[in-house]
Amino acid sequence: MTTPTMDVLDIIRNRIEDGDLDFLRASLQRLLQDVMHADVSRQIGADLHAHTPERTAYRNGYRPRRWDTRVGTLDLRIPKLRQGSYLPAFLEPRRRSEQALLAVIQQAYVEGVSTRRVEDLVQALGCDGISKSEVSRICAALDTQVQAFRERPLDQGPYPYVWLDALTQKVREGGRVVNVAVVVATAVNGQGRREVLGLDCGASEDGAFWLSFLRALAARGLAGVELVVSDAHQGLRDAIAAAFTGAAWQRCRTHFARNLLARVPKSAQPFVATLVRSIFDQPSAEHVHLQHARVVEQLAPRFPDAARLLADAAAEVLAFTGFPQPHWRQIRSNNPQERLNMEIRRRTDVVGIFPNRAAALRLVGAVLAEQHDEWLVGRRYLAEESLRLIPAHAAPDTTHPQGTEQEESLEPLPVAV
Numbered sequence: 001m002t003t004p005t006m007d008v009l010d011i012i013r014n015r016i017e018d019g020d021l022d023f024l025r026a027s028l029q030r031l032l033q034d035v036m037h038a039d040v041s042r043q044i045g046a047d048l049h050a051h052t053p054e055r056t057a058y059r060n061g062y063r064p065r066r067w068d069t070r071v072g073t074l075d076l077r078i079p080k081l082r083q084g085s086y087l088p089a090f091l092e093p094r095r096r097s098e099q100a101l102l103a104v105i106q107q108a109y110v111e112g113v114s115t116r117r118v119e120d121l122v123q124a125l126g127c128d129g130i131s132k133s134e135v136s137r138i139c140a141a142l143d144t145q146v147q148a149f150r151e152r153p154l155d156q157g158p159y160p161y162v163w164l165d166a167l168t169q170k171v172r173e174g175g176r177v178v179n180v181a182v183v184v185a186t187a188v189n190g191q192g193r194r195e196v197l198g199l200d201c202g203a204s205e206d207g208a209f210w211l212s213f214l215r216a217l218a219a220r221g222l223a224g225v226e227l228v229v230s231d232a233h234q235g236l237r238d239a240i241a242a243a244f245t246g247a248a249w250q251r252c253r254t255h256f257a258r259n260l261l262a263r264v265p266k267s268a269q270p271f272v273a274t275l276v277r278s279i280f281d282q283p284s285a286e287h288v289h290l291q292h293a294r295v296v297e298q299l300a301p302r303f304p305d306a307a308r309l310l311a312d313a314a315a316e317v318l319a320f321t322g323f324p325q326p327h328w329r330q331i332r333s334n335n336p337q338e339r340l341n342m343e344i345r346r347r348t349d350v351v352g353i354f355p356n357r358a359a360a361l362r363l364v365g366a367v368l369a370e371q372h373d374e375w376l377v378g379r380r381y382l383a384e385e386s387l388r389l390i391p392a393h394a395a396p397d398t399t400h401p402q403g404t405e406q407e408e409s410l411e412p413l414p415v416a417v
Contacts, residue, residue, distance in 0.1 A: 146365035158224020207235030214243035
């Protein structure tokens with residue numbers, strides 16, 4: 001004889017196999033309500049309407065909460081307490097970036113511009129039946145947070161070191177897919193901690209867009225800039241010169257090395273790369289400049305184009321030597337910004353194509369806001385005491401003529417090949 005329990009289990013199993021989502025949704029909703037009542041009873045030490053000496057608080061009605069699951073949207077009633085608060089563990093708030101990613105995927109799905117990969121993600125997230133009004137509500141809340149982050153005053157200055165970079169994202173505009181530039185600025189503040197200064201999205205990475213972005217940062221309080229680190233994009237260079245008068249510019253050594261190696265045969269690239277690295281591995285500014293001159297001399301006979309490029313770029317790639325030696329590793333390249341870009345791409349690659357620019361800013365802004373918060377409570381990027389060693393408007397001396405007394409006073413450093 002079949003027990004009643006088995007009958008119920010068979011019914012549930014059959015409903016699951018038949019794909020009866022309404023039944024599953026109602027069952028899950030009832031189950032979660034029972035779980036919440038049990039949690040609250042355990043938390044306050046008393047069941048509903050029970051009178052016990054162990055009671056520590058009283059229930060105070062319910063508050064509605066919608067929750068998207070794989071079987072659809074559930075309308076939950078979360079118990080409220082007169083003293084204290086209660087939030088079930090399964091409703092733990094998502095991180096901002098996860099909320100933004102979910103909102104972008106939902107928006108792409110609702111607007112009918114999603115790829116098959118996005119559709120699969122929407123189904124996995126259980127948001128098949130989400131409405132446009134629900135998407136609008138989620139996006140509006142996230143947009144408010146991201147806008148507040150982008151427009152906050154920059155009051156932790158001075159900001160002696162600033163890193164600038166851009167990455168492209170695919171966005172649908174006017175019925176076609178276009179590449180837009182998302183520009184990001186980070187810096188070290190007066191306490192030696194990294195900050196995300198801001199971000200913006202434009203049609204292209206031209207000088208006018210960069211200049212507008214940098215002036216907006218200055219209007220929010222960006223000041224005390226002594227060194228800007230970036231690649232050699234001409235529009236960006238012009239904007240830096242116009243926005244940060246008197247500040248030095250450091251050309252990213254990593255980007256420069258790639259440009260330099262493109263001028264030598266592939267078979268010789270490991271040897272040339274080792275020579276160039278030896279320039280930056282010296283213990284003092286004097287040795288750096290001397291090693292730079294030696295490497296130029298060594299490259300000139302076999303690779304004149306590479307030697308000429310290295311000589312002409314001396315002031316750009318050696319600007320870091322005008323600043324405290326403990327900071328050199330962090331300020332001689334744009335690698336810190338590149339690592340941040342990798343984290344951004346890890347999130348945006350899930351979307352692939354954004355439905356509009358606002359969606360791109362929403363997701364990238366949420367990712368950067370999280371990273372910004374982690375930096376402010378994490379370990380300092382630079383020692384606060386060492387920041388006092390930064391000279392105002394430092395301008396490194398890049399002229400070390402060969403044969404001078406200064407060169408003779410320094411022992412030649414070997415080149416590791």
